[in-house]
Amino acid sequence: MVTASFGFLAAGTRSNWIRLRTLILLRWMAIAGQLTAITVADRVYDLDLPLGLCYLAVGASIIANLFSMFLFPENKRLTEVEALMTLMFDLSQLSFLVFITGGLTNPFALLVLAPVTISASALALRTTVVLGAVAILLVTMAAFFHWPLRFEGGGALEVPWLFEFGFWLAIVVGILFLGLYSHRVAMEIRSMSDALLATQMALAREQKLTDLGGVVAAAAHELGTPLATIKLVSAELMDELRDRPDLLEDAKLIRDQADRCRDILRDMGRVGKDDLHLRQAPLGAALREAAEPHMARGKAVLFQMLASDGSSARQPTILRRPEIIHGLRNLIQNAVDFSRSTVWVEAEWTDRTVTVRIIDDGEGFPPNVIGRIGDPFVRARRSDAPPSRRPEYEGMGLGLFIAKTLLERSGAELTFANATDPFLTPEERPERCGAVVEAVWAMTDLAAPANLSHGANQRIEM
Numbered sequence: 001m002v003t004a005s006f007g008f009l010a011a012g013t014r015s016n017w018i019r020l021r022t023l024i025l026l027r028w029m030a031i032a033g034q035l036t037a038i039t040v041a042d043r044v045y046d047l048d049l050p051l052g053l054c055y056l057a058v059g060a061s062i063i064a065n066l067f068s069m070f071l072f073p074e075n076k077r078l079t080e081v082e083a084l085m086t087l088m089f090d091l092s093q094l095s096f097l098v099f100i101t102g103g104l105t106n107p108f109a110l111l112v113l114a115p116v117t118i119s120a121s122a123l124a125l126r127t128t129v130v131l132g133a134v135a136i137l138l139v140t141m142a143a144f145f146h147w148p149l150r151f152e153g154g155g156a157l158e159v160p161w162l163f164e165f166g167f168w169l170a171i172v173v174g175i176l177f178l179g180l181y182s183h184r185v186a187m188e189i190r191s192m193s194d195a196l197l198a199t200q201m202a203l204a205r206e207q208k209l210t211d212l213g214g215v216v217a218a219a220a221h222e223l224g225t226p227l228a229t230i231k232l233v234s235a236e237l238m239d240e241l242r243d244r245p246d247l248l249e250d251a252k253l254i255r256d257q258a259d260r261c262r263d264i265l266r267d268m269g270r271v272g273k274d275d276l277h278l279r280q281a282p283l284g285a286a287l288r289e290a291a292e293p294h295m296a297r298g299k300a301v302l303f304q305m306l307a308s309d310g311s312s313a314r315q316p317t318i319l320r321r322p323e324i325i326h327g328l329r330n331l332i333q334n335a336v337d338f339s340r341s342t343v344w345v346e347a348e349w350t351d352r353t354v355t356v357r358i359i360d361d362g363e364g365f366p367p368n369v370i371g372r373i374g375d376p377f378v379r380a381r382r383s384d385a386p387p388s389r390r391p392e393y394e395g396m397g398l399g400l401f402i403a404k405t406l407l408e409r410s411g412a413e414l415t416f417a418n419a420t421d422p423f424l425t426p427e428e429r430p431e432r433c434g435a436v437v438e439a440v441w442a443m444t445d446l447a448a449p450a451n452l453s454h455g456a457n458q459r460i461e462m
Helices: 007-012 020-043 051-071 080-100 107-122 125-144 161-240 245-269 283-294 322-338 398-409
Strands: 280-282 300-307 317-319 342-349 353-360 413-418 435-442
Touching: 020 051, 020 080, 020 107, 051 080, 080 107, 080 125, 107 125, 107 161, 125 161, 161 245, 280 283, 283 300, 283 317, 283 322, 283 342, 322 342, 322 353, 322 398, 322 435, 398 413
Parallel strands: 300 342
Antiparallel strands: 280 317, 342 353, 353 435, 413 435
């Protein structure tokens, strides 16, 4: 029945539900603070409090905590509705204490901010809106309807109405501000956490593919000699068995199957990267490898290699690290997705740095999001065009975030910009008029060591 009554919250159910033990611990802290405040007010300041009702309210929290501890397991996680009801109980209990102890003349009324802040940090926005609205309603009621604080002699503690109104306004503003602020920060933390998880998964997948390619390359290398021997021996047997047609067919079958094994290993071994010679590649070859999945998507991908003045004209040999290949692949994919017809991949190097630029002839980055490119889950992207412009997926900024994270992890510094003024007419725009992504590495971070290709291949541990 509870779930049915709060069905509008079901859509906000999160997979990272808050633990019941966390709320129980916070409630024990609140109980200790309430008992201390009641005791000090009664014994030290001689305030005439309705102790029976006060201890009744605190006792209700104690019973609720004991009930929760013994009825539910320690690893119990609350659903959205369960967490709302738990925080609603805490808010109601605190509001009742405020009601019988002076209303807004009681400075501890400020603590109604706590349940709202917890909700904003851990639960969905709609849950926080419901809890915040109830908190504002209860605080407003406490401002008009409450038992006044009285001293032992019977005199009432009175606060000027302006101070009381200011205290009410401060609490309401605090509920709104802290609720919005906590929810915003929590959302950014969760988005960053989800994006980093996706980055780790992408890198792990690329690493697994690399390792698998290494296994295949090693298998192709190690099996090449025995297969060649089998083929040679089968050819000799065919020469000796020309007068034995029944055995000659068996020898031909052995030779054909050896050729088939060779072809299979050759095809599989094309992705091998564990051979010491294949752990490095010229810069241009690495860029073409990164762009290869997007070369046949109907857009031209052009490469340009350029040595700066004073540097060697020979392309630098770089490490074929998975994060570099995967990061560049994501950037090239983004350029191909949003280009009209052409993408340029430029590489420039000096003795100290290597620079890679990826330019397209599309619309460029929107001015309102160019400062946030690289943040995860940026929804306002260059997707104003019809869906046919990007049929593969609906981008949310995660691909650029993964690319930026992986490339920066390899030592690159990335910048995002537009090649031209977006307000130019189509006739005024140059050929390279779209987005520009530039990645700059120090040569020491990217170049392969000179002795990497020497020595025996490493044994692959299975």
